[in-house]
Amino acid sequence: MSANTPRATGHVRNKRGKWIAAAVIVAVIVLIVVHLFNAKPAKMGNPPQVVSAQAATLGSMPVILNELGTVTPIATVTVLPQLSGYLTEVGYQEGQDVKKGQFLAQIDPRQYEINKQQAQAQLAKDQASLDQARADLARYTQLHQQKSIAEQTYADQQFTVAQDAAAVQADKAAIAQDELDLVYCHITAPVDGRVGLRLVDPGNYVTQSSSPGIVVITSMKPTTVQFTVPQNSLSQVLERVNAGAKLPVTAYNSDNTKQIATGTLYAISNQMATSTGTVTLRATFPNDDEALYPNEFVNVRLLVNTLQNAVLVPTPAVQTGAPGDYVYLVNADDTVSVHKVTPGPSDGKNTVILAGLSAGQTVVTDGMDRLSDGAKIKIAHAMPATASSASAPASSSSSSAPHKRGKRSSGASTSQS
Structure with missing residues (x-):
């Protein structure tokens, strides 16, 4: 009996080891199966971002200086x-x-x-x-x-x-x-x-x-409105005045919601105010209805010029960031690229692009929060270049107050107050 005992013991141990190995293998297989069933499908890449886009158009854009003025009687x-x-x-x-x-x-x-x-x-x-x-x-x-x-x-x-x-x-x-x-x-x-x-x-x-x-x-009619313009805008005013142009001036109420009167620029001061870097201008108004009251504060819009055949894009399309002023240009392969531009005057609805863009090129106007250079897009609403859209800036600028342009400051727009 004693000679057979070690042999029987080894046989039992071998059998137990096989069972343990089999159990481990089964557990591994179960874990693999569970993982396969619960795993999410692998992403094949970011889906295209839905944006709105519009083609750049050719149109006219009024160059308007928006300033604060004071009604100053003639006498x-x-x-x-x-x-x-x-x-x-x-x-x-x-x-x-x-x-x-x-x-x-x-x-x-x-x-x-x-x-x-x-x-x-x-x-x-x-x-x-x-x-x-x-x-x-x-x-x-x-x-x-x-x-x-x-x-x-x-x-x-x-x-x-x-x-x-x-x-x-x-x-x-x-x-x-x-x-x-x-x-x-x-x-x-x-x-x-x-x-x-x-x-x-x-x-x-x-x-x-x-x-x-x-x-x-105090004289009531006619009357004048006195206002100032910054020195950076004086050159274009002088250029027009020296050419003999009669620049129209429109006066709005203090909250810029109602047009009060229309007149004409007739005098420019002979000195620049060194403390403010501005020069004083004076416009005359018939004031037959006496809507302009002496010493009243009004908002003044001076129409300096009108740009013809200018490249126009919706104002929200123009962004400001590390590259400077830029737009997201829509490429033929449904991607976008960051395109640097030189913006010009704006009426709030549309902005003139002086350089960097041509009429007919499509730019993103909405949905650009998560865009980057080379991103795939899907255009939800694209507006073609039409004559009506090109002529919109001229009409809107004379009837509504200037708006801020996207993320840009108003320094390059027609609103220079």
């Missing part, structure tokens, strides 16, 4: 008394429109009438003295010719006549001054315009050039 006059006295009468209503020469106020004229009477009396006295001196000179002349009087007596009489004549001239000047004072007592409007609120009431004593004056008159 604002503070009516000051030119002599002293009691204000006895006011002949206007506050807020009334007046014409040049219309009566405004009256200063008590009695003292100035008395001064005129005194000057007239002095004139009569000096005139009589002059007549007497001239009569004496006529006699002295005869006697001098006969050598019956001394030469000194004749010369003295000539001087007397000259002195009396000068006194008469002084009296006449005094009378003229008194008459002018009487005119100043009757205060009239120096310009056409609208009077403001009364600054002094009847019964008050006013003095010559006393502040704040009698009333302020």
Whole structure:
């Protein structure tokens, strides 16, 4: 028995090892099968990204400068008394429109009438003295010719006549001054315009050039709007003005939602403001409906020029990034490539491409958030180049406010405020 025991033990061990190996093999097979059933299918590459695209077109684009302006009346006059006295009468209503020469106020004229009477009396006295001196000179002349009087007596009489004549001239000047004072007592409007609120009431004593004056008159129509443009835009304005062009100017309300009036640029300041790098321009408006009110803030749009046959793309197509200004150009194999461009003026809806793109080339307008150079795309909506799309910028720029262009700043657009 003892000789067979090791042999039997080895047989049992061999049998147990085979079972363990078989179990391991089965477990491995089960794991492989489970993995095969649960594994996701391998990706064959990123699917094409769905985008919108549009072809570049040829059209016109207005070059517009958008600035903030102030309504500046042609004339604002503070009516000051030119002599002293009691204000006895006011002949206007506050807020009334007046014409040049219309009566405004009256200063008590009695003292100035008395001064005129005194000057007239002095004139009569000096005139009589002059007549007497001239009569004496006529006699002295005869006697001098006969050598019956001394030469000194004749010369003295000539001087007397000259002195009396000068006194008469002084009296006449005094009378003229008194008459002018009487005119100043009757205060009239120096310009056409609208009077403001009364600054002094009847019964008050006013003095010559006393502040704040009698009333302020402001011209309402026509009127002007004063605004500034940056020095980088001045050259194109000067070029057009020097060529004799009448540049149209449109005024909008403060929130830029309503057109108020249309006018024409007529004056450019002769100096640049060094602190701001701007120059002041002035436009005139008929303002027949008085929609422009003095000192009101308005938004001004100056039409400098209109680019013809310009390459236009939708504004969202123009992006700004590390390459600079660029568009995603659609290739023939349904891929896109980053294409650098030089943008020009914009009206918010469309942007001019000055260089880097030709009419007919298709660019991505929407869905470019995850695009990259060489990415596959699928165009969901492509708009062909049509005449209507090319003419859209001109009409939209005159009726709506400028919009920001995609991710670009507004520095290269027509909005340069």
